[in-house]
Amino acid sequence: MKPKKSSYKILVAIDGSQYSPKALDYACKIAKIDNAQLQIINVVEEYFNVGQSILRQLDKTSKEILREYEALAKSLEVMHVSTIQARGNAPEEILKAAMREKVDTIVVGSRGHYRSKMDFILGSTSYKLAHYSKCTVIIVK
């Protein structure tokens, strides 16, 4: 029998990069403190004007990533795990999900670098979450 889940909610953003396993690991560590509900989100980013077939492929890959990370969280003994798939701009979709699901903490991996000067000025995903989130944000490095 699963232990009763608490009302504490953690949302971990996963992008399939090398920083995601560390973010999941941290999120699981926190989730186990109060037997929190862990939600794993992956956003299919629509940066370019790609066609429907490519988007379908990206959706499929995203579902695979989510399944993989859900299994990983369960193997780390987190009892209450669910997944969210979104499409659009990563920080916006993460913030929307956090508001909708009323999460207490967002966990995100840091890329640790900026792809361009514009990224530095406008901010990366973690930077935007740190700024706009209404709840606690953990930037895992």
Added chain:
Amino acid sequence: MKPKKSSYKILVAIDGSQYSPKALDYACKIAKIDNAQLQIINVVEEYFNVGQSILRQLDKTSKEILREYEALAKSLEVMHVSTIQARGNAPEEILKAAMREKVDTIVVGSRGHYRSKMDFILGSTSYKLAHYSKCTVIIVK
């Protein structure tokens, strides 16, 4: 007898504002997971060209804040607590202490607003820590 402390180190930045108790609370929660060493830092900010007598008074207040938060952490059953007092620019001094002490996680409260447009552009303390820190950063809101 104190349980053996782990090598995991958490640095929590306290400024005596209303956001500090929440940051300490979160830091204690994380510290208890692996019986980590909790270090509490307070920075006496040298924004203005203040005289020595005022700086002495600020140092005294800073020491009182640190003593208060150290006692609070101990009352929350964190076994290994120490304090750091610094003088200068808050994010710079927090980052320097984090590097020197080789901490694994920095915890900081978010003010949730910006005092000026310049603050928004250049970034608040939590913003700067999120960007420049080499280790995981928790922005408690």
